[in-house]
Amino acid sequence: MKRPALVITLQALATFSILGTFLPLLHSQEWYIRVFDYPRLQLFGLAVISFILYLWLAPRNRKRDKFLLATLTIAIVYQAVNISPYTFLAPKEVKDAEANTAENTWLSLLVSNVYMDNKEHEKLMQLVREKEPDILLLLESDLVWQQAMTPVTEQYPYRVEIPLKNTYGMHLYSKLPLRQQEVSYLLDKDIPSIKTFVKLRNGTWVELHVVHPKPPVPTEDATSEKRDAEIVMIARDIADSKYPVVVAGDFNDVAWSRTTELFQEVSGLLDPRLGRGFYNTFNANYPILRWPLDHVFHSTHFKIESMERLPDIESDHFPIFIRLSFAPENEYEQEEPEADAQTQEEASEIIEEGKQEAAEDKREGESE
Known part of the structure; x- marks a missing residue:
């Protein structure tokens, strides 16, 4: 692959990993947004690989290159913070049972x-x-x-x-x-x-x-x-x-x-x-x-x-x-998760939106 084509490919991969990282932050329930909730570990790996290859193979003196690398760094840190609780680096939320429990x-x-x-x-x-x-x-x-x-x-x-x-x-x-x-x-x-x-x-x-x-x-x-x-x-x-x-x-x-x-x-x-x-x-x-x-x-x-x-x-x-x-x-x-007033309000909104969607689906089904 020629160098310009390689750089364009790296830019595309980096951009995809950035978009995949931050799109789920949007308040949208559309499937093409929510689907990016799933591959967090994969997006983290893609972002790290893109970052390393970009430093090695692509120019870094242009403003757009610096912006891309800076945004990619934020994406890597964001994903790492969200992944780390599921690794041995984090404390266990549920304690191990004592030996010889009945x-x-x-x-x-x-x-x-x-x-x-x-x-x-x-x-x-x-x-x-x-x-x-x-x-x-x-x-x-x-x-x-x-x-x-x-x-x-x-x-x-x-x-x-x-x-x-x-x-x-x-x-x-x-x-x-x-x-x-x-x-x-x-x-x-x-x-x-x-x-x-x-x-x-x-x-x-x-x-x-x-x-x-x-x-x-x-x-x-x-x-x-x-x-x-x-x-x-x-x-x-x-x-x-x-x-x-x-x-x-x-x-x-x-x-x-x-x-x-x-x-x-x-x-x-x-x-x-x-x-x-x-x-x-x-x-x-x-x-x-x-x-x-x-x-x-x-x-x-x-x-x-x-x-x-x-x-x-x-x-x-x-x-x-x-x-x-x-x-x-x-x-x-063991520390129990708790919901504050804002969280309870968010929960109520989600339930109401789901009920409205279910009602719309029911009406559409009855009209067919």
Whole structure:
């Protein structure tokens, strides 16, 4: 490649990484803006590579070159600041459980977006046999998956089964008693969420939520309004809870987005990944393009025994496994996120926007 062409290519890559970094700061729910919430680590890497190559190969004496390098530096620092909480450099938001904690305080979950058309059921069943989770959560599961998983799910006497053909089915299986199983369709008649209570072996009841909103992509939703609203609505519900809480599912949103941060602030729940790693679960098919979409959040009543991303099951998502330890006597060792008045106002605006979008979609559907 000739030098002028190389410089133009570097300028284009640098400009793309800058735009990708700062576009998500716009107050816009359009999919082509929100999509840049996801590849934060990739944009950071692209910005660093562009910066180094630009210093090496491109001219730096022109004003536009200096401006580009200065802006690129800001983008690198901004991304680094946002990435660092998910590395070993940051303190753990959730403390490690003490050694030899009683097993009757444990709660283990295996969460897997199975990819509805995936036929490799045995691979997931083998993981279930190995991990023996207290709770098995399947997302994007239909009747085929429900029937195929019977050899392992028959050991789970408590269940909520919602087989759907629209890739938003849910199956919740529990070895521990459940009560008040409630299936809700918050903003879309085809998109369920689950709220129930699970009884730990020590007798404590824990509030459990399962979520899987639509992503902001052209084939699903042109904006993130309904996704964001559903996430925040669940956070508002949790904020009033008098129970220990666990939320699990595919948020179709990354851990570092403003919406997920808002979810934590309003709900007061903790993210066990902070200080431990990214635990990127999507996309299993493209190693370079991966980010954390599948989440488990919990209240300060819990500490963490273990957490791991599990092997590929031929889905586009990796399963994730977590074992929590109920330790209410130590809950004040962990700082609970809090929402101030401005944050609560922002949450209310997001919910209202999502409801308006849902109402418009309903009217359009009825007119067709």
